[in-house]
Amino acid sequence: MLDNLSIAPRRGAAVLFAALGLALAPLTPAAAAVVEHTLDNGLKVLVKRDARAPIVTSQVWYKVGSSYEHGGVTGVSHLLEHMMFKGTENLEPGEFSRIIAENGGDENAFTGRDYTAYFQTMAADRLPVSFELEAERMRRLALPEDEFLKELEVVKEERRLRTDDDPESLTYEQFNAAAYEASPYRIPIIGWASDLESMQVEDLRRWYRQWYAPNNATLVVVGDVEPEAVLALAEAHFGPLAPEPITAPKPRVEPPQRGEKRLRVQAPAKEPYLLIGYKTPALGHAEAPWEPYALEMLSSVLDGGTSARLSRELVRGERIAASAGASYSAFSRLPGMLLLDGTPAKGRDVQALEQALLAQVERLRREPVAADELARIRSQLIADKVYEKDSVFYQAMQLGQLETVGLGWELVDDYVEQLSAVTPAQIQAVARKYLVPEARTVAVLEPQPLDGDAPQTAMARAGQSRGQTDAQ
């Protein structure tokens, strides 16, 4: 719930199945290879055939997101994503969606720190419809001012819904802004409220010109299609689009953290919430390439299912947490954080929960992880790699994300092996190196009365309003 979309690292299969003595090969058609081709204008096209169902998903991933933004225009990537549905030179506002709908398609888009992506999932024979429309809005977006002004109001409502009125989400936003100094990961994807207030359509026009071009995009297609035919279709629709000089974003390297940071967030809520983050490397930046994989495995030791340590020991054993979690992603463009979070169990406080989470960290530093814990995580990785084939959308998303954060889609074919090779000593080593107090940020949500009155009257009023309103 916290991470910036960690595409769950789950992959690998054949080698490990052999090791387990399971004859899998005869039962599954060989995994279809990914066909890669780059058009002359720089658009990278990735196609994977999956003929289980007569459908196709088509996704366009742009290398731009909130981590490309600067102060004053935060939220512009996301707002532009909304405006991509509001008309082009040849399409009326909303016509894009109407055409996709009439062709039986599901469509949407999403913005992250490192990417903005658009997708359609349709019957396989409708792929040309998707290509024609995506090619049109890649270079010919209209950005009319009147539509912009209305959509800006929609996005402000979205911010209120997702962040302002959700105390845990609000805590997460403040936490990021406090933890990161120079890194653009401090910027909320939805944008700061004031930046939304002052946003101009010209800001979007500039952003569109700067980043929306074939040489800054990846087209990913997975489904019941012939790769060669898809490449020809892509050439026909996207080939004529002109490339643009793209200037890579500045590095904006986060300086080393020089001591623990703590913050309290006060918002109307019923229950406290605790969030702890440690600055960690990502795959593109680690001193040793195995370190991010070791951090992924460390995160799974804590939270890789109901049998993992946080559920077993903090929720069930000590009963100190009503819920507790850990997350980390090796697959981000810039270094991020390993996060721990939780809600105290009834009758326990946030301080006790923090002590318990830190004790878990201390244990990872002190003693190697047991072999059976790692074995269980490897089994889950292998199984998840099979399960993910139940979704063409998810398969395409993995390719698109890995490519767009700069790691290369080829990683999809070996990250499970990399994860499975991680040793208990390596997990202990990254715990000792990165899970240190100096690199830690701790945020606590301190609930304020929901009725908005002074805290001393909260108890009486809370009881009253419960009876009056929703009789919980």
Place this chain on the structure above:
Amino acid sequence: MRSNRPTTAMARPMARLVTHLMARRAAAALGALMLLLPTLASAVPQIETWRTDNGAEVLFVAAPDLPMLDLRVVFDAGSARDGDRHGLASLTAGMLTEGAAGLSADTIAEGIESVGAELGSGADRDMAWVSLRTLTDPEALERALDLLTKVLTAPDFPAEDFERVQQNTLVALRLAEQDPKTVGSKALYRMVFGDHPYADDPSGTAETVSALRPAHLRDFHRHHYTAANATLALVGDLTREQAEVVAELVSLGLPAGERPADLPPVAALSQGQLQRIDFPSSQTHVYLGQPGMRRGDPDYFPLYVGNHILGGSGLVSQLMDEVREKRGLSYSAYSYFLPLSQNGPMVMGLQTRNEQAEEARSVMLETLQRFVASGPTADELDAALKNITGGFPLRIASNRSVVRYLAVIGFYDLPLDYLERFNERVSSVTAEQIRDAYRRRIHPDRLATVLVGGEQDSRSQTVNNGASAPAEAAPPSVAGGDATATATPASAGAPMQVPIQAPVRALIRAAGGEG
């Protein structure tokens, strides 16, 4: 991997069945060797159905392309069977994995996860469910089915674990109280359903959950988790014979039992009701609701297609056009029917900043009024039919969605050709049928209305003031608009409740993106 702890009386017959199963699997593997080409996916899943020896209903679709199995067991054991003990069905389902056949919660979780399987359980208003996803290699399948069988048929409801889950449920209830969306939704159900069991939230209340004891759960499990009350849905890489073995194995320990009596019918609302709930949020969540339709309802298809046009398609609905596209009032605006055993709710909803809550409510209400009065245009109907029928292959493309369809078809006794004839039935719906069904079934002057938010005006919270929602500025007429999609309720767009894919939801949530 640790070895399993104590066995139960059931262990021996189970072991035999598993051996039998493995033998058949070996044969299947040899057969598959000869079929190097993947089988062509047929347009619609071929459903096979039968009953187990002790009477449980089984629905099965063979899906040989991936070496995995999705299994879903549902019981008529949802919160509508709670009686006065609200939260009982949910807690019973939730406690199944917390100790069974002498195995601890830790041992069950380790066993499942050591073979990469996923085991879950829960309850909504009509049904309780247990779901399993596992690889079909012999070791994984045997381990996962053994544990599934134990949690289904021999849960222990250990006192200590019960107390923990009970306390954590109370925390979850308090977290729900800090979420205006949930506060509003719970209030709406209470107004729409009055004295009917559907009025109460499946999660219960602090008071009712605190009063529960393990004995209540044991009793509830004994009465409701029976073969007569069970539907087993299986989708995966099994032959029919293997599926029969799995179904026997899973249902073996269930007592025969009886089906409970039908739930009482839901009474129509006799008048409009409006409730305001003060909440310190920047937005007001606005809900309109009314009893809607049930599964197998004679008006199902006209209402389903009609709702798609009104507010169910997200992308291109009238409601999104009026609320978001034309006025920028809300990020999400939707309508849906949730068909249940008896008439489930028709719900419309949006969220907007407090100052414009009344305006947004008026727009939503007037959109409904106009739709009930006029129905869809020919163009709107045509577009909706193309979207629904053209999108049907997407709805049945994954094993995960098919197994949910099977469970719903079995549980609600829908015809086995439901999926096969879905597009044909949708295509035959006319504008006149939609208009007629809406006029008979939906009454804009008798809606339940809930507003949760802050400082709309000086009126204090009023409960059931009897006022039907007032109309304000009349918006211009509809011009078939559209919208970028938004996360709609699970039941909104699809022909049945099939939640959006987990990765999408995680992504929408994580990305803070336009979802």
